[in-house]
Amino acid sequence: MAPTTSETTISNPTSTSSTLQDITNHTLDPERGAPGSKKELINLLRGWPSPSLLSPSILQSATKALLSDPSLFVPALQYGPDPGYQPLREELAAWLGQQYSTSTKSDEICITGGASQGLACVLASFTDPSYTQTVWASAPCYYLACPIFEDAGFGPGRIKAVPEDQQGGIDIDLLESMLQKHEAQHQHQPSHRNVPERKNADPYRKHYRHVVYLVSTCSNPSGTTMSLEKRKRLVETARKHDVLVVSDDVYDFLQWPISSDASAPPSSELGALLPRLSDIDLSLPPSEAATSSGKWFGNAISNGSFSKLLGPGLRTGWVHGTPDFIMGLSQTGATRSGGAGSQFAAALLAEVMKAGELGRHLQEAVRPGLQRRHRLITETIKHELGELGVTVAAQDGGRFGGYFVWLTLPGGLDGKAVAQKARQDEELIVAEGEMFEVRGDEAGARFKGNIRLSFSWEEEHKMEEGVKRLGRVLRGLLGEKC
Ligand SMILES: Cc1ncc(COP(=O)(O)O)c(C=O)c1O
Missing domain, CATH: 3.90.1150.10 (Aspartate Aminotransferase, domain 1)
Structure with a gap:
């Protein structure tokens, strides 16, 4: 129609x-x-x-390096591994570890076709609308995320706005009370419990009961950044209620100091970054609700992208999460048929990163x-x-x-x-x-x-x-x- x-x-x-x-x-x-x-x-x-x-010149040099060496261009032009082009996973692990001052390993990273496609794959693999109750979206919300939730079965009535508070970022007290109220209302309703799941999660994936979606740093559209304390509280809440927190972290590396003195000389230093919600989750012992069949899927992931760093036309990004989550994400049907999206662009980006050109x-x-x-x-x-x-x-x-x-x-x-x-x-x-x-x-x-x-x-x-x-x-x- x-x-x-x-x-x-x-x-x-x-x-x-x-x-x-x-x-x-x-x-x-x-x-x-x-x-x-x-x-x-x-x-x-x-x-x-x-x-x-x-910066076309950066991509020009990387393309030349890539296309003049068969050991690079043959895999770049072939189908690739499910979790993505391994040299890019390794480059990203080292670079992200440096940026966030944390240890990031390559098995915590899955290459995607950008943050939008990453979100669609996460929902395809880790939610089932017959089991997953609600998507709780921080409001005001990145407006193009909503159609992705609708495509995954979370249309009207299945997606709820949770406003940002005065401190910046999602209001966690309100989220907590909305989750509690929802669970109290629905725990005895057979239509929401014990319904056979329509999707098959085993053996590599699990379905979460709730999803929280937000942009925790430099939010689109409000520009707010969530404090460390609030990040920790959000992870705690997620662990209590079997929530998967998806944070679109596409602006993390685009921050600068501001001053009320308009004549102060500009400084483009990035400064110390707040940890990703996924870093906080990974630093804690595995949570019970996010463990299934001996695997720990975690309660928070970071959805990253090269779009705002080097150009959206590259359509390449990454998800950071626990190794079991990453393995599960790589088993999304459309990814298994040919490997992670953007194989050629991923190989090109690995060359850019190897040359130190991204930073x-x-x-x-x-x-x-x-x-x-x-x-x-x-x-x-x-x-x-x-x-x-x-x-x-x-x-x-x-x-x-x-x-x-x-x-x-x-x-x-x-x-x-x-x-x-x-x-x-x-x-x-x-x-x-x-x-x-x-x-x-x-x-x-x-x-x-x-x-x-x-x-x-x-x-x-x-x-x-x-x-x-x-x-x-x-x-x-x-x-x-x-
Ligand atoms: C919050 C947010 N998420 C995702 C995207 C899209 O990212 P990508 O180009 O990697 O799909 C944007 C682009 O504006 C955005 O602002």
Whole structure:
């Protein structure tokens, strides 16, 4: 059946006729505005790296090294092992261990086709909608995760929003009480207990009773990072309730110090990273609920990606978890037929890492570029929108990172109305807060008074101009309300 209009039409920011796919897939030419418009379109929705943050020369050298040596290019062009191209697993283990100051072993890493595909495989292998109760998603939520949960059988009623709290990151007290309430309500219902599972988990996998989904560092869209104390508490909660915590850790290496002194010289040092939730889980003795048939699957995994580090077109990432979880994940049906996704890209990335180019690229190009852009957008927002009462989330912890700033609108303005007017009057695309509500949980947290701006995509002068245009839109709407 053809999808209905409401499923495909973007209910937001852009125009009444353009679809989300138009924008994200580039079929709506971003360089051109509406017919007849004299203005250049500015897209502050798009979470892509600016072309200036890509480095083709690194990939050129790696391709040359890879394709001139048969011992490298033959395996690169063949089907590969289920858990992924072994040299990349080893390079990643060493590099991640250094970054997180922990010991990471190659059997704790499974190569994926990026974080999105990794999440789909995790759900395919470790959940069964006839047994797994609910996906608890931190809200506001990365909006493209919701369709992945729906595809896995967790649509309306099976996915619940758990709001972030004032400290940043998912509200753990609330999550704990929601889990307890759910279990109390459902433990005696035969329709939720003792139902034959439809999927076969044995011998390499297990099905979890719950899933928690979040972005624990530099969250998309709110930019918040969860403290160490909260990370430990989340792992504890997960262990109590047979939860698999999936953290999309795609922004961990894109952080920089921030200062209230705008004249302070920028420093692109990454600084000490907080441990991944998977590191905390692995550092503890195996939990009973996550042990099955003598295997320890663990209660938390880290879903990593090269998309924001070297380019999303590479479609390559990794999952970090216990060795038994990694083995189980590698047994996902579609992976067994040919081996882990992105074999060629994985071989290329192994060459990039062997040459030390990943760390160099992040240090010399990506972090300084994003840091400069973040400073520029923050100052422009303060200058252009501050007096209108717009506020920016998560800017006071001494560090910031990722691709986005999350704004709260003044005077009860509706983000959807702002996004529509921005597109119609100013050729400006912004993401309204409603996009980040957890789809399928109609009673969950609402974000009508927010918008998200990306500082990763547009060139710097266009970003500045975009914020000025947004100021005009807000002044217009606030004027209409008076
Ligand atoms: C939180 C989050 N997870 C996953 C992704 C997608 O990652 P990948 O390109 O590796 O599929 C993004 C991209 O914007 C993201 O922000």
